[in-house]
Amino acid sequence: MSVSSSSATRRRTFAAVGTVAALALALTACGSSESSTSDSSSMPGMDHGSATASASVAPGGTFNAADVEFAQQMIPHHQQAIEMAKLADGRAADPEIKALAAAIEKAQDPEIDTMKGWLKSWGKPLPAASMGDMPGMDHGSNGSGMPGMMSDQDMRGLEAAKGKDFDKKFAQLMIGHHEGAVTMAEAERKKGADADAKKLADAVITAQTAEIEKMNKIIARL
Known part of the structure; x- marks a missing residue:
């Protein structure tokens, strides 16, 4: 080649x-x-x-705005109910009113602590003050988003009453207060996300509806 x-x-x-x-x-x-x-x-x-x-889901989030509103508003609502219940000591005459006032205080005080714990764990602020101490909180519709709250005038009238007069005023005012709490709890049950908050809402509805029925019967016989 x-x-x-x-x-x-x-x-x-x-x-x-x-x-x-x-x-x-x-x-x-x-x-x-x-x-x-x-x-x-x-x-x-x-x-x-x-x-x-x-x-779209916050890490570890179990609550929503409705849960926060429920706790922030129900705390002062409960606080006012306890203030009313404490007035029964030395003023109430009816045994059922006395027992009811004691039951309200016993049930709602721990619930306040529970809701404060939720707000702390959620990183949300506690209510600034008891709404019962704020001016303009008229009984019923008060513009605060919390139905059933007593006005200062209502509280002063209840504080001044004694005996049968106190019993009747207490029952009448507490019925309206309880109806407001039931309304708030029903909103939480429909719109809330936190399981514990919804469970408390159910408990409020059950307990306070029963107490409303009891107080209506008391008023009927006074």
């Missing part, structure tokens, strides 16, 4: 090897791209829809 023929053969061989190598590299790159795409889609949290849904 001549030198020129040998050189031509070597050039053809190198060209063929170069073509094969280039094809191999292209196939490898293509495979890597497909593998990368597949791996990304299979990685947790890489699905766009799932990531969006997760972002």
Whole structure:
């Protein structure tokens, strides 16, 4: 074989090897791209829809605005009921009124502590003050979002009453107060998210509805 023929053969061989190598590299790159795409889609949290849904939920969140409002408003509402109940000592004459006042104080004081604990754990502020101490809190509709709250005048009238007069005033005012609490609890049951808050709302509805019925019977016989 001549030198020129040998050189031509070597050039053809190198060209063929170069073509094969280039094809191999292209196939490898293509495979890597497909593998990368597949791996990304299979990685947790890489699905766009799932990531969006997760972002809408606060980490560890179990409550919503309705739960916060329920606790912030029910605390002063309960506080006023306890203030009313304490007035029965030395003023009430009817045994059932005395027992009812004691039951209200015993039940609602721990509930206040419970709701304060929720607000603290949620990072939300406690009510600034007892609404019963604030001016303009008229009985019934008062513009505060808390139905059933007594006015200062209501409280002074109850404080000045004694005996049968106190018993009747107490029952009448507490019925309105309880009806307001039931309204607030029903709103929590419908709109709230926290399981414990909704459970307390159920308890308020059950207990205070029963007490309303009892007080209506007391008024009927006084």
